[in-house]
Amino acid sequence: MTEKTILYRGAEAEICLTDYMKYKVVQKRRVKKTYRIKDIDDRLISTRTKEETKLISEARKQGVSVPIVYDVDLKNGIITMEYIEGKRIKDIFNYLNNKERIDICKKIGENIAKLHNNDIIHGDITTSNMILAKGRIHFIDFGLGEKNNEIETKGVDLHVLMEAIDSTHSKYSDYFNYVLEGYKKELKENASLVIKKIEEIVKRGRYR
Amino acid sequence: MICLGIEGTAHSIGVGIIKNNRRKCIVLSNIIKIYRPKQGGIHPREAANHHAIHLADLIRESINVAGLNFNKIDLISFSQGPGLGPCLRTAATAARALSLSLKKPIMGVNHCVAHLEIGRGTIDECKDPVLLYTSGANTQVIAFAEGKYRVFGETLDIGIGNCLDKFGRKVGLEFPCGPKIEKLAEKGNQYLELPYSIKGMDIAFSGLLTASEHYYQKNKRLEDICFSIQETTFAALTEVTERAMAHTDKDEVLLGGGVASNKRLQNMVHKMAEDRGASFFVPSKDLCIDNGAMIAWLGLLMYNNGIRLKVEESYIDQRFRTDMVDVSWRD
Numbered sequence: 001m002t003e004k005t006i007l008y009r010g011a012e013a014e015i016c017l018t019d020y021m022k023y024k025v026v027q028k029r030r031v032k033k034t035y036r037i038k039d040i041d042d043r044l045i046s047t048r049t050k051e052e053t054k055l056i057s058e059a060r061k062q063g064v065s066v067p068i069v070y071d072v073d074l075k076n077g078i079i080t081m082e083y084i085e086g087k088r089i090k091d092i093f094n095y096l097n098n099k100e101r102i103d104i105c106k107k108i109g110e111n112i113a114k115l116h117n118n119d120i121i122h123g124d125i126t127t128s129n130m131i132l133a134k135g136r137i138h139f140i141d142f143g144l145g146e147k148n149n150e151i152e153t154k155g156v157d158l159h160v161l162m163e164a165i166d167s168t169h170s171k172y173s174d175y176f177n178y179v180l181e182g183y184k185k186e187l188k189e190n191a192s193l194v195i196k197k198i199e200e201i202v203k204r205g206r207y208r
Numbered sequence: 209m210i211c212l213g214i215e216g217t218a219h220s221i222g223v224g225i226i227k228n229n230r231r232k233c234i235v236l237s238n239i240i241k242i243y244r245p246k247q248g249g250i251h252p253r254e255a256a257n258h259h260a261i262h263l264a265d266l267i268r269e270s271i272n273v274a275g276l277n278f279n280k281i282d283l284i285s286f287s288q289g290p291g292l293g294p295c296l297r298t299a300a301t302a303a304r305a306l307s308l309s310l311k312k313p314i315m316g317v318n319h320c321v322a323h324l325e326i327g328r329g330t331i332d333e334c335k336d337p338v339l340l341y342t343s344g345a346n347t348q349v350i351a352f353a354e355g356k357y358r359v360f361g362e363t364l365d366i367g368i369g370n371c372l373d374k375f376g377r378k379v380g381l382e383f384p385c386g387p388k389i390e391k392l393a394e395k396g397n398q399y400l401e402l403p404y405s406i407k408g409m410d411i412a413f414s415g416l417l418t419a420s421e422h423y424y425q426k427n428k429r430l431e432d433i434c435f436s437i438q439e440t441t442f443a444a445l446t447e448v449t450e451r452a453m454a455h456t457d458k459d460e461v462l463l464g465g466g467v468a469s470n471k472r473l474q475n476m477v478h479k480m481a482e483d484r485g486a487s488f489f490v491p492s493k494d495l496c497i498d499n500g501a502m503i504a505w506l507g508l509l510m511y512n513n514g515i516r517l518k519v520e521e522s523y524i525d526q527r528f529r530t531d532m533v534d535v536s537w538r539d
Contacts, residue, residue, distance in 0.1 A: 011447075011454035035479040036443035039399040123408065144408055 012143065013077075020070055020080050028052075028143075030077030045077035048143070053079055055120055055142040062114045065138040084140070086133025093127055093169050105175050107137055109182025112158065115139075117188050119149040121157050126164035155197030158183070162198065209512065210236070210276070211283040212306070213504025214263075216299025217291025217319050218345060219243050219250055221259035223270040224501030225281070228508055233329030236274035238494050238501040239266050244383055249373070256294030263302050270500070278310055285507020288316030289528030291345075296524040304519050315507035315515070316522050319498075320530045321357050323464035324350055325509060326502035327491050331462075334489045338458050340449045340477060343465035343498070344369035344384075347445070348530065349409065349452045352538060356531050360452040361409030368441055369467050371413040375420050375437060379430060389434045390470050396435025400428060404440055409448045409455070416440060438472050446476045450484065459486040468496045513537040 004027075008015040013030045030045045049072060056079075059066045067081035089104065096104065108130065115122060122129075123144030131138045146153075158179075166173045184191040215222040224238040243258040245251060271278060286303035289296055300316070307314035324339040338351040338360075347363040366374070369386060376385020402419050405412040416437065423433045449461060461481050467473060474490055481488040495502060513536050 011450045033443075033447075033480070034483060035446050035476040037399060037439050039401075040404065040439060040443050043401070044404065146407075 017083060023070070024083045025070060025080050026067065026083045028079045028081070042075075046074040049074055049077045049079060052142050052145065055122075055145045055147070056081070058118065059115055059120055059139065059142070062118050062120070064111050064114050065136045066142075067138065067140060084131045084133050084138050086131045086138065088128055089130040089132055089137065090127035090168060092132065094171065101172065101175060102178050104132070104137065105178035106182035106185075108161075109179040109184075110186040111137060111139065111182075112161075112179070113183045113186030113188075113191075116154050116157070116183075116194075117186070119147050121146050121148045121153050123157065123160075125157060125161040127161075127168060128164075151193050151197050154194050155201055158194065159198050159201045162202075209282045209508055210280055211285055211315075211504040211508040211511075212267075212270070212281050213285040213287075213317075213500040213502070213507055214267075214299045214303050215240075215287045215319070215322075215498050215500045215503045216256075216259050216263075216295045217287050217289070217498060218295060219255060220498040221262055221266060221295075221299065222498060222500035222503075223263075223266040224499055224504050225270050225274040225276065226501050226504045226508065228505075228512075231329075232332070233326065233501075233505045233508075235330070235495070235501045236276070237270040237272075238499050239270045239273065240494065240497065240499050241266060248377070250292070252292040252294045255292065256298045259295055259298045263298065267302070267306070281306075281310060281312055283313055283315060283504075283507055283511050284310070285315045285317055285504050285511075286522075287319045287322070287503050288522070289319065289525035291319060291524075291526060293524070293526050296526065300522060300524050304522060307519055313511065313516065314519055314522055315511050315517050316524075317503055317506040317510065318528050318530060318533045319503070320346060320348060320350065321533050321535075322502040322506040323496075324357060324462065325506045326495050326499075327462040327464060327489055329505045329509075330491055330495060331489050333487060334460060334462055336458055337460035337462035337489060338449060338453050338456060339462045339464055340445060340468075341464045342368045342445065342467035342473070344373065346465060347411065347413075349449050350530055351452060351456045351458060352535065353456060356535055357533065358531050359529075360455060361411060361448040364407065364410050364412045365414040366417070368413060368445065369465070371417050371441065372437070372467070374417055378421050379424055384466070386467055386470060389437065390472065392431045392434040393438045393472065394435075396429070396431040396433070398429070398432045398435075399439060400432055400436040402436050402440040404444055406444055406448060409451050411444050411448055413441060438470075442470075442473045442476050445473065446480050449477060450480050453484065453486065459484070461486055461488055463490040464496055466497045469493045509537045 005017040071080040129141045162176045210227045222240040225236040243255045284307045341348045345367045347367045349361040373385045381388045403415040478488045
């Protein structure tokens with residue numbers, strides 16, 4: 001058996017680093033939950049694994065950088081994918097120079113628009129779920145994602161990022177506007193509808 | 209300090225008297241009376257009439273059980289919201305009358321926050337929990353963050369208790385249907401597939417309710433349907449609770465609300481906590497359901513922290529949200 005290093009342990013899955021053929025890969029393994037009956041556990045693990053894989057490959061088709069999926073094990077809930085060696089946006093965002101930061105924000109916005117143009121909702125857009133590698137921003141973890149064409153859902157998707165920038169990069173909370181600038185440029189629908197929705201969501205006072 | 213609390217947000221009218229021993233709550237009495245509609249769901253005006261009829265007796269009884277005189281009461285607290293307008297008004301009116309006639313201060317409290325504080329107040333080890341609050345109308349996952357009790361997940365449509373009651377009514381069970389469904393579910397053994405609806409940390413039950421009713425129309429065994437409803441909804445509730453715990457980095461989980469007395473729900477959340485190495489707490493049943501003691505306890509916490517309310521400003525708020533309360537009594 002090849003060696004496994006656990007990179008992260010979440011409520012639903014663990015992420016580990018391992019080998020696959022001759023590649024260095026990441027495996028997302030959904031954890032079996034002992035509190036629910038097997039019928040439910042099996043169904044959730046396999047449908048969620050399938051959904052996530054589908055979203056990753058659809059995102060790729062739209063020209064958004066995501067890890068390449070090498071293998072999917074629906075029964076055990078394991079996605080084996082490319083290991084992206086780079087830096088998390090979360091870790092570098094505060095240390096970039098201004099021009100770079102603006103540039104990254106615009107690119108993030110453009111990428112989100114590409115997803116939304118095809119009704120792909122990421123579900124958890126935060127700077128910890130983006131990796132800068134070889135000059136490109138890679139989006140990871142589509143575990144909370146879905147296909148949805150509603151303005152509301154797209155607004156919520158962007159609002160998550162707004163909150164993330166607010167809390168993790170509070171000094172640069174205005175930079176969300178550059179994200180919107182990139183988003184507007186790339187979105188096929190009328191972006192002002194989505195942006196209006198974000199304002200509405202903020203007024204509702206919930207946190208996601 | 210001794211506080212009398214009046215709860216009246218929905219079905220239940222309750223009067224409780226508590227005192228504090230430093231930061232812990234001692235319940236001296238906790239009397240509850242539940243309005244049971246003859247048929248159908250709760251009718252707000254009829255529930256309020258029920259509360260008005262019984263309230264004076266309940267106050268007297270709770271004073272007697274506590275073994276006190278009225279002049280020993282230092283503070284009157286009432287459920288300010290959220291809830292049904294007529295019920296809230298009935299409880300608030302009684303609280304104002306007591307406050308004015310006894311010349312004691314009044315305090316209005318948030319019902320959902322009270323469910324969390326009574327757990328912290330009565331269980332020694334319970335300090336900073338994530339609360340899974342499940343009742344008829346409310347289904348929320350609440351935790352303390354940055355000065356407020358924030359809602360990390362909640363139902364997008366109906367409360368879990370409401371979901372159980374609606375299904376129960378459809379198949380001819382009596383209110384409250386939760387305990388009857390729990391009994392039936394124990395005899396169920398075949399799982400029937402039902403929608404499992406989680407969005408992020410939010411949850412929805414209405415699709416599951418419709419699907420369950422369809423199974424009933426198709427003459428599936430009632431025991432199996434009840435089993436499947438419990439297994440599906442409780443698994444989803446446990447999952448969002450676990451997500452909130454991971455997100456907020458907390459290692460305590462507390463149950464509250466009427467549905468918290470369901471043994472299968474307790475068992476699932478307990479197991480989840482064990483697997484995470486977290487602690488699991490559930491208050492005694494009379495402190496889980498809607499009750500006056502929890503209202504009294506939160507009132508006392510707020511008053512001792514310097515919060516004051518004038519009688520002329522003691523309005524009720526039907527849409528009083530959990531996160532509207534500034535939680536100044538916690539560090």
